[in-house]
Amino acid sequence: MDAVNIAELSGNIAVVGYGLAAIGPGIGVGLVVSKTIESIARQPELAGKLQVTMWLGIAFTEALALIGLATPFIFV
Amino acid sequence: MASSSTQVFAKALKLSALLVVSVAVICSIIGYLVVGVDGLWTALIGSAIALVFTSLTVLSVLFGARLPLGGFYGLVLGGWLLKIVLFALLMAALQRMDFIHGPTLFFAIVLSVLGSLSIDSWVVLRSRIPTIDSRD
Numbered sequence: 001m002d003a004v005n006i007a008e009l010s011g012n013i014a015v016v017g018y019g020l021a022a023i024g025p026g027i028g029v030g031l032v033v034s035k036t037i038e039s040i041a042r043q044p045e046l047a048g049k050l051q052v053t054m055w056l057g058i059a060f061t062e063a064l065a066l067i068g069l070a071t072p073f074i075f076v
Numbered sequence: 077m078a079s080s081s082t083q084v085f086a087k088a089l090k091l092s093a094l095l096v097v098s099v100a101v102i103c104s105i106i107g108y109l110v111v112g113v114d115g116l117w118t119a120l121i122g123s124a125i126a127l128v129f130t131s132l133t134v135l136s137v138l139f140g141a142r143l144p145l146g147g148f149y150g151l152v153l154g155g156w157l158l159k160i161v162l163f164a165l166l167m168a169a170l171q172r173m174d175f176i177h178g179p180t181l182f183f184a185i186v187l188s189v190l191g192s193l194s195i196d197s198w199v200v201l202r203s204r205i206p207t208i209d210s211r212d
Contacts, residue, residue, distance in 0.1 A: 018164060029156060033149060040145065048081045048141075049205045051148070055085075055137040056200050058156065062133060063189045066126070069164050070185045072171060073178035 014072055021068025028061035080205045085138045088199040089131060092192035096127040099191055103184040107177065114175045121176070122184025125166065130192045132159055 036054040040047050100123030107115025132155060140151035170176050 022160065025160075029153070033153065037145075037149070047145075051137060051141055052081050052084055052200060052203070052205060055133065056196060058137075058152070059130070059133055059193055059196050062130075062156065062160075063193050065160055066129060066163060066189050067186055069160070069167050070182050072167065073176075073182040 014075075017071065017075075018069065021065055021071075024068070025061040025065035028064070029058055032057035032061065080203070081141065082138065084199060084203045084205065085134050087203075088196050089134050091195045091199060092130060092134075093127060095191045095195050096123050096130075096188045099123055099184070099188045103180065103187065107180040107184075111177045111180060115177050115180045117175060118177045118180040119184045121170070122181040123188045125163075126185045126188030126192070129159055129163055130189060134196075 032054055036050050036057075039050050100120055103119035103123060104116045107119040109115075111118070133152075136152045136155035140148040140155075143151060170181065
């Protein structure tokens with residue numbers, strides 16, 4: 001690195017895409033699970049119903065992660 | 077484990093598998109016509125990956141529900157984390173393979189994942205889970 005170029009970056013910008021594909025679903029799953037835990041703590045007898053709903057929530061956020069991680073096959 | 081939710085998961089697994097197999101057939105025919113034998117293999121690999129990764133979520137919830145609450149979340153979230161890491165590594169490995177046709181793989185995965193999501197939603201909406209369920 002020369003003296004003028006003080007903020008040189010090297011690497012592939014697609015890696016940032018991988019990171020973004022992980023952040024969104026990570027927050028999503030965190031919210032789904034935290035709310036389910038809260039609901040089960042309030043009403044333990046509803047656990048079965050809440051777990052099924054939680055699974056659907058996780059399936060949706062997970063789809064976003066899978067699609068995000070597969071995008072290099074069409075964008076690169 | 078509540079028996080009614082077990083039935084929901086079993087039904088979702090079965091119907092998702094059927095749907096992904098039909099998506100695999102359609103995508104492999106299109107892949108074969110557009111790219112050739114490579115397209116056929118790519119579509120089959122894409123659908124198989126989607127089937128395995130979406131089924132793992134159902135299986136983790138199904139088996140996790142038999143554990144105490146801490147074990148349930150450990151299995152579901154640990155499984156989720158492991159699955160995403162494996163998927164990222166698998167995608168990186170597949171990109172280095174010469175016979176993989178990128179767009180065919182992407183659309184096979186996306187169609188299978190979206191199809192199995194629709195099946196999951198449909199099964200949950202149609203299911204009759206009692207508000208208070210007996211746990212055995």
